[in-house]
Amino acid sequence: MGDLRLMKGNEVIAEAAIRCGCDGYFGYPITPQSEVMETLMAREPWDETGMVVLQAESEVASINMVYGAAGSGKKVMTSSSSPGISLMAEGISYIAGAELPCLIVNVQRGGPGLGTIQPSQADYFQSTKGGGHGDYRLIVLAPSSVQEMNDFVDLGFELAYKYRNPAMILTDGAIGQMMEKVVLSEYKPRMTSEEINDKYGSWATNGKKPNRDYNIITSLEMDSAKMESNNLRFQEKYKQMEEEEVRYETFQCDDAEYILVAFGSSARICQKSVDLARAKGLKVGLLRPITLYPFPKKPIAELAKKVKGFLTVEMNAGQMVEDVQLAAGCGNSSVPVKYFGRMGGIIPTPGEVVEALEQKLIEA
Amino acid sequence: MDVKDIIKPENLVYQKPKLLTDKTMHYCPGCTHGVVHRLVAEVIEDLDIQEKTIGVSPVGCSVFAYNYIDIDWQEAAHGRAPAVATGIARVNEDKVVFTYQGDGDLASIGTAEILHACNRGENIVVIFINNAIYGMTGGQMAPTTLLGQVTATTPCGRDLDRNGYPLKITELIAQLPGTSYVTRQSAHTPATARKCRKAIKKAFQNAIDKKGTSFVEVVSTCNSGWRLSPVDANIWMEENMFPFFPMGDMKDGERDAPDAYLKKN
Numbered sequence: 001m002g003d004l005r006l007m008k009g010n011e012v013i014a015e016a017a018i019r020c021g022c023d024g025y026f027g028y029p030i031t032p033q034s035e036v037m038e039t040l041m042a043r044e045p046w047d048e049t050g051m052v053v054l055q056a057e058s059e060v061a062s063i064n065m066v067y068g069a070a071g072s073g074k075k076v077m078t079s080s081s082s083p084g085i086s087l088m089a090e091g092i093s094y095i096a097g098a099e100l101p102c103l104i105v106n107v108q109r110g111g112p113g114l115g116t117i118q119p120s121q122a123d124y125f126q127s128t129k130g131g132g133h134g135d136y137r138l139i140v141l142a143p144s145s146v147q148e149m150n151d152f153v154d155l156g157f158e159l160a161y162k163y164r165n166p167a168m169i170l171t172d173g174a175i176g177q178m179m180e181k182v183v184l185s186e187y188k189p190r191m192t193s194e195e196i197n198d199k200y201g202s203w204a205t206n207g208k209k210p211n212r213d214y215n216i217i218t219s220l221e222m223d224s225a226k227m228e229s230n231n232l233r234f235q236e237k238y239k240q241m242e243e244e245e246v247r248y249e250t251f252q253c254d255d256a257e258y259i260l261v262a263f264g265s266s267a268r269i270c271q272k273s274v275d276l277a278r279a280k281g282l283k284v285g286l287l288r289p290i291t292l293y294p295f296p297k298k299p300i301a302e303l304a305k306k307v308k309g310f311l312t313v314e315m316n317a318g319q320m321v322e323d324v325q326l327a328a329g330c331g332n333s334s335v336p337v338k339y340f341g342r343m344g345g346i347i348p349t350p351g352e353v354v355e356a357l358e359q360k361l362i363e364a
Numbered sequence: 365m366d367v368k369d370i371i372k373p374e375n376l377v378y379q380k381p382k383l384l385t386d387k388t389m390h391y392c393p394g395c396t397h398g399v400v401h402r403l404v405a406e407v408i409e410d411l412d413i414q415e416k417t418i419g420v421s422p423v424g425c426s427v428f429a430y431n432y433i434d435i436d437w438q439e440a441a442h443g444r445a446p447a448v449a450t451g452i453a454r455v456n457e458d459k460v461v462f463t464y465q466g467d468g469d470l471a472s473i474g475t476a477e478i479l480h481a482c483n484r485g486e487n488i489v490v491i492f493i494n495n496a497i498y499g500m501t502g503g504q505m506a507p508t509t510l511l512g513q514v515t516a517t518t519p520c521g522r523d524l525d526r527n528g529y530p531l532k533i534t535e536l537i538a539q540l541p542g543t544s545y546v547t548r549q550s551a552h553t554p555a556t557a558r559k560c561r562k563a564i565k566k567a568f569q570n571a572i573d574k575k576g577t578s579f580v581e582v583v584s585t586c587n588s589g590w591r592l593s594p595v596d597a598n599i600w601m602e603e604n605m606f607p608f609f610p611m612g613d614m615k616d617g618e619r620d621a622p623d624a625y626l627k628k629n
Contacts, residue, residue, distance in 0.1 A: 024455045052454045056447070057480035064444035064477070068451025071438045072418065076455065094441050205436035205452070207415045207459060216430045218439035 003184040009149045010176040012184070013079060013105055013169070014039035016153035017051070021188040022103075023074035024052040026065035028084060031117040032173035033107035036079040049190055059084040063091030063104075070100040071217035073196040073204025075157055079105035081173070082123050083114060085131070092166055093132030096234075097219025101160035101200075103153065104138075105169045107176035110345040118345020119173035121264060124319035127170045128293045135231055137238045139167040139245065140292040142263040146180035148290075154185060159245060161200055163237055170292060172315065174265040174347060238294075247290035248299055252278070256285030258361055259303055260353065261324050262313040263289050266341075270313050272350035277357065284357065292320070300327035304335045309361040313353050314341040336361060381405040383414060383434045390428055394594025396584030397426055399551045400493060403561045404464070405433045407568050417460045418452050420445045422474075424466035425499040425586075443474025446481035449488045460571045462489035468498045471507040471533040478537070485542025485576035485619045489567045492534065492579065495586040496605060503589035507531040510604060515589070534581045534614065541620030544570050545578040547613045550606075552585065552598045566616075576619035583609050 007015070013036050017025060027037045037055060045051035052069075056062040062078045069076040080088060085106045095102060106127065110120035127140045139159045141152045149171065156167040191199070193206045208214040221227040252274055253259060262270040267288040277284035287303065289296050300310070310328055312321040318339035325337045340356035342348045383405040391397045408417050414435055421429040423442035430437035440448040445463035453461040470478050470492050481488065497515055498504040504517040508530050512521040522530070538546040545567055549560040560582060567578035583605050587597035 024451070026451060054450070054454060056450075057476055060444065061447040061450075061477055061480065064441060064447035065451030065454070067440070067444075068420070068438060068448035069455045070451075071448075072452050072456050072459075074455040076451070090441055091444070098439075205418050205438055206456065207418070208434065208436045209415060214434050215436045216439065217437070218430065220427065220439055 004181060005184060006179055006181050007146060008035055008177060008179050009146045009171065010035035010107065011039045012146050012149045012182055013153060014043065015184055016150045017077060018043060018045045018049055019185045019187050020154040020157060021049070021075060021190040022051055022077060022157070023190055024054070024069050024076040025078065026054050026056050026062040026069070026076065027078050028056050028059045028062050028080065030081045030084045032109060032119070032176050033079050033081045033105070035176070036105065051190070059087035060091065063088035063095070066102050067091055067095050067098070067100065070095065070102040071098065071205050073193060073200070073206050075191065077103035077105065079107065081107045081109045082111050082120070085123060085126065089132035092138070093134050093136060094219050095166045096136035096138070097134060098217050099164040100166070100217065101157070101164050102166050103156045103160060103169065104166055105171065108170065108172040110343065116345040117173065119265065119347060120315050120343070120345060121172055121266060122316040122319070122343070123170065124292065124314070124316060127168055128295070136234060137165070137241070137293055139163065139165060139241060140170050141167065142170050142290060142292050143175060144264050144267045144288060146175065146178060146182045149175060150182050150184060163241060164200075165237065170264070172265055242294040245291060246294050246296050246298070248296035249288045249290060250299070251286040251288070253285035253287060253303065255283055257283040257308045258285075258357060259307050259310045260284060260286045260313055260357070261289070261300070261310055261320065262286065263292060263320065265347065266313045266315055269348055269350055270353060273353035273357070276350055277354050280354070282357070282362065289320075295323050295327065297327040297330065300324055301330040304328035304330070307335065309336045309338065311357050311361055312337070312339045313348060314339065315343065315347065316341055317343055336364070381409050383409050385432055385434055387431045389432060391425065392588045394585065394587040394597060395425070396493065396495065396551055396582065399557055400491065400560070400582050400584070401429065401432050403551065403557065403564050404462075404491060406561060407565045408433070408435065410565060411568055411572065413460050413568070413572065416458060417462070418456070420449045420452070420461065420463040422463065422465040422469040424469050426464055426466060426493065427500070429464050443469050443472070444477055445469065446474065446477040446486070446488070446490065450481050450484070450486050453486055453488050460489070460568060462491060462568070462571070464491045465493070466499070467492070467494045467496065467506045467508045471531050475533070478533070479540065482537050482540045482577045482579065483542050487571055487574045488577055489571045490577065490579045491564065492581040493584045494581055494609065495584040495589070496530070497586045497589040499586045499589050503586070507533070510608060513604075530608065532609070534579065537579050538614035541625065542576050543579055543615055544576040544617060544619045545613070546615040547579070548581040548583060548609060548611055550583045550601070550611060552601065581609075583611075
């Protein structure tokens with residue numbers, strides 16, 4: 001059954017990048033994601049596929065190298081962890097504003113500030129609501145297994161090119177450091193400049209040809225009317241993502257009276273919580289958003305019509321809970337939406353989740 | 365009457381390079397940018413590399429450089445042009461990549477990016493316009509502003525205790541082993557413009573030959589920011605800037621051999 005391995009999440013990101021025909025990786029070491037670049041450097045993909053790997057002087061430089069290489073049409077990526085992503089925020093905004101495809105991996109750690117190197121999901125707001133300046137969105141994929149770390153590299157690039165928009169894999173130190181079995185993807189060849197032109201249009205700066213005007217990659221527009229029309233075009237694109245790209249998974253939701261909503265590693269814990277609750281006779285299900293943006297509003301709104309309550313479980317102070325409240329309010333405004341979570345790098349236990357469910361919803 | 369009727373083809377000795385577009389430049393009359401844009405366009409034309417040259421424009425007055433030369437361009441965030449150029453050059457080894465940056469962009473907010481790109485010896489060209497002031501934002505102090513020089517944020521003149529020293533970044537760059545050619549030029553007279561053109565051509569040839577980073581500073585005027593007429597700005601530049609920023613090559617040859625940098629065992 002394919003190329004089955006036992007690997008760390010971070011190592012799999014590197015392996016998947018090489019195999020999906022990535023042209024370049026630009027990064028800077030930060031715990032808990034340094035294995036991504038370490039694995040790439042050890043694999044020496046420049047000999048195998050021609051992929052470039054460069055350790056930059058900072059996260060600021062990394063993301064701007066991504067901007068340059070992506071502007072030339074190449075399939076490029078970076079990875080970092082929370083404080084490094086904050087440093088990249090400016091560049092990410094420029095990439096979104098210039099409508100360039102790229103992949104950014106955030107292996108989250110606890111914050112704010114230098115915070116902790118332990119896992120966290122506290123960058124939900126940063127990833128899904130902006131992070132940098134201006135009206136823009138990222139396509140945000142939240143893997144909950146090492147297998148999905150593999151699968152979402154290719155998917156992230158596909159979506160990034162489809163929408164000419166940066167895509168982010170929002171994971172955390174637990175999945176980045178966790179070893180699990182994974183079936184690695186088949187190798188895909190890197191694309192030539194001509195293939196990129198044919199497949200995605202000739203917007204890239206790969207050398208002005210006599211048969212076209214010169215290409216400019218920029219987010220700058222001094223004419224307000226034109227800038228507003230750029231903004232409206234972006235919003236149309238985001239609307240299309242909301243219609244076509246929502247991905248989520250449900251677990252025992254059919255007869256459920258209470259729904260846990262959790263993503264990434266929290267969702268792994270909540271699967272166990274569902275089992276524990278069911279063993280106690282409680283009808284509990286789990287909805288796991290896979291795309292955090294676009295957010296699965298419709299399935300939550302549908303569930304809100306028939307369930308008695310939602311509990312979001314997050315490794316932060318309660319961020320996604322706001323989106324679940326908004327989505328549930330569309331279907332049935334009276335259904336309670338509560339939050340339970342741990343911070344500081346502490347991972348909630350399945351038992352704690354069931355306890356919180358009982359206290360905040362069932363007995364309340 | 366059209367210009368072609370006035371100047372007969374047989375009398376034509378100099379004309380607009382084909383690569384300069386017909387867009388009206390937004391630069392102030394007397395600004396050095398227009399001259400250097402022309403020189404860059406001429407060099408790209410001379411070397412016949414239009415189809416493989418990618419320019420990276422900065423934030424500052426020359427943010428719109430991409431409007432004026434008929435090649436592919438990317439506009440970078442403030443100071444990040446060397447990182448953007450690194451990204452383009454690394455995944456497009458067949459291309460010739462250059463940045464065009466001012467003193468605020470290159471020597472203040474983008475110091476880390478320029479030093480590391482030059483130290484890695486990226487195969488790129490850097491054109492550095494040093495006019496000792498922030499032109500676009502309205503004439504504030506730049507890292508290269510001279511002591512005593514009046515700007516919008518140093519209305520009594522740049523003061524050592526308050527503002528520190530002006531930065532000779534090109535001298536710093538010349539120390540870096542990844543550079544093969546580091547020079548300081550001006551373009552305020554026909555003779556200096558010709559010399560500057562030669563320097564820019566050498567820098568682009570180095571990039572074609574993969575010789576590491578080539579860096580051309582052009583000491584320039586900002587007559588609007590300096591509150592001077594174009595002619596007086598040239599005189600002010602000669603009298604004040606040239607003694608502090610002396611002309612000439614600081615490095616011309618190859619990037620450093622690795623021997624001196626190797627671990628011993």
